Amino acid sequence: KEVEQDPGPFNVPEGATVAFNCTYSNSASQSFFWYRQDCRKEPKLLMSVYSSGNEDGRFTAQLNRASQYISLLIRDSKLSDSATYLCVGGWNQGGKLIFGQGTELSVKP
């Protein structure tokens, strides 16, 4: 598969820190994202991923082009973070994105 993720599920208590990892096989991939998908809903863009790393509140994303590896770190997990997280890679031209199968996260009280 072009984008591979650990499917989980990850079961963590509230307040925990959890990390998701993803690898991609096509070194020509240019754009990377993390999407969140709630049960039976459409995927929604969580954040873009850059080589320099980027942070949005409790979420931090990292890209390592040399290892073809993407990560997502969630700090201080909330019940509302329970969802499936999709790792995505693609190409700017034509805009095609390849989705990983997703990692399921369940945050427990």
Next chain:
Amino acid sequence: NAGVTQTPKFRVLKTGQSMTLLCAQDMNHEYMYWYRQDPGMGLRLIHYSVGEGTTAKGEVPDGYNVSRLKKQNFLLGLESAAPSQTSVYFCASSRSGSYGYTFGSGTRLTVV
């Protein structure tokens, strides 16, 4: 601002019937896509379009056809539905690959 709208939201078809799924976006995006999502398979690209009047095959195009006569609309057709086409279908649009996609809410199709 509606974003991406898919119709219908649910449909049950009999094997051999045909139908068209409609996707409409109001964001003036050039790129539009049709994906299907099945348990354990993730999202798989069926067809996509990089502009009005253009279409291209994705990963799983067999059994589907598409048209993009107007920039805001992308239609997915099933000419002769098969049970293997039971799935959730998502339409998405994008300004370009570097901006990610906006998805519609999906169409849940069952072929019996």
